[in-house]
Amino acid sequence: MNFRRQLALNAYYYGSLPLRAWCKKSRGAPVCVLFYHRVADANPNPWTIPTRQFIRQMKWLRSRFELVSLEEAQRRIRLEWNDVPTVSITFDDGYADNCDSALPWLIERDIPLTYFVASQFVLENKAFPHDIAHGVRLSPNTPEQLAELAEQGVEIGAHTRTHADLGKITDKAQLRDEVLGGARELAEMVGRPMRYFAFPFGLHENMQAYVFELARQERWRGVCSAYGGYNFAGDDAFHLQRIHGDPEMVRLKNWLTVDPRKVAAERRYQYQRLACSTPSAAVGAISS
Numbered sequence: 001m002n003f004r005r006q007l008a009l010n011a012y013y014y015g016s017l018p019l020r021a022w023c024k025k026s027r028g029a030p031v032c033v034l035f036y037h038r039v040a041d042a043n044p045n046p047w048t049i050p051t052r053q054f055i056r057q058m059k060w061l062r063s064r065f066e067l068v069s070l071e072e073a074q075r076r077i078r079l080e081w082n083d084v085p086t087v088s089i090t091f092d093d094g095y096a097d098n099c100d101s102a103l104p105w106l107i108e109r110d111i112p113l114t115y116f117v118a119s120q121f122v123l124e125n126k127a128f129p130h131d132i133a134h135g136v137r138l139s140p141n142t143p144e145q146l147a148e149l150a151e152q153g154v155e156i157g158a159h160t161r162t163h164a165d166l167g168k169i170t171d172k173a174q175l176r177d178e179v180l181g182g183a184r185e186l187a188e189m190v191g192r193p194m195r196y197f198a199f200p201f202g203l204h205e206n207m208q209a210y211v212f213e214l215a216r217q218e219r220w221r222g223v224c225s226a227y228g229g230y231n232f233a234g235d236d237a238f239h240l241q242r243i244h245g246d247p248e249m250v251r252l253k254n255w256l257t258v259d260p261r262k263v264a265a266e267r268r269y270q271y272q273r274l275a276c277s278t279p280s281a282a283v284g285a286i287s288s
């Protein structure tokens with residue numbers, strides 16, 4: 001971000017503090033779910049955050065929010081009102097570099113985290129296409145690393161087999177293979193069943209209602225998107241809207257303290273009420 005934009009965003013951030021306070025008064029404190037990809041100092045790319053910057057963010061978060069598991073985040077969303085600013089940390093894809101500093105730092109401090117992994121890259125030890133397109137082959141985690149993380153209390157979550165854009169797949173068998181097949185492979189690696197799923201890319205156009213149906217059938221606890229959105233008490237707790245863990249501190253602060261512009265522009269992904277839903281699940285499925 002250039003200096004001018006940083007200055008403008010800082011001015012907006014401080015200028016809109018009264019509006020942010022009003023927002024908190026009217027909707028309660030948000031339950032934010034952050035997603036990161038890779039914490040590393042070598043081979044930077046748009047989805048990498050330097051270790052020092054990541055730790056700076058974690059320290060800032062710890063001083064202002066309660067850092068909780070996805071399960072606890074969902075419990076707070078199901079409340080009628082939440083007064084406690086809350087953040088849950090997640091990671092996507094499964095990069096080996098995360099095991100160097102970031103994950104041990106979080107685990108040592110008992111900060112809960114959910115780690116969404118695309119299974120095939122781990123099983124075949126191959127680089128992600130988006131990294132190859134960017135000119136660098138980055139190592140995925142190994143099955144042993146994932147098993148150890150699970151052993152240390154990290155929630156391992158499913159993120160498809162091949163990191164496919166599920167919004168483009170029309171064949172249900174292929175969707176099941178990506179979603180359920182990926183979850184099964186991970187469950188075998190870590191020795192415990194998957195409970196959460198995150199859509200690769202995670203924008204509206206990358207999502208499908210059928211995947212929510214599959215997740216319900218599997219009795220998973222929740223599904224994550226990644227288009228940037230808040231969760232407030234009373235929202236649908238099954239669909240967790242996530243916010244990017246932006247390396248720019250001012251942008252992250254702007255997001256997490258509830259940007260009134262973003263609240264006004266928010267468009268929650270809608271999926272249909274499901275025949276297989278439990279009554280409480282159905283309420284979640286139709287809330288906006």
Ligand SMILES: [Zn+2]
Binds near residue numbers: 159163
């Ligand atoms: Zn991903």
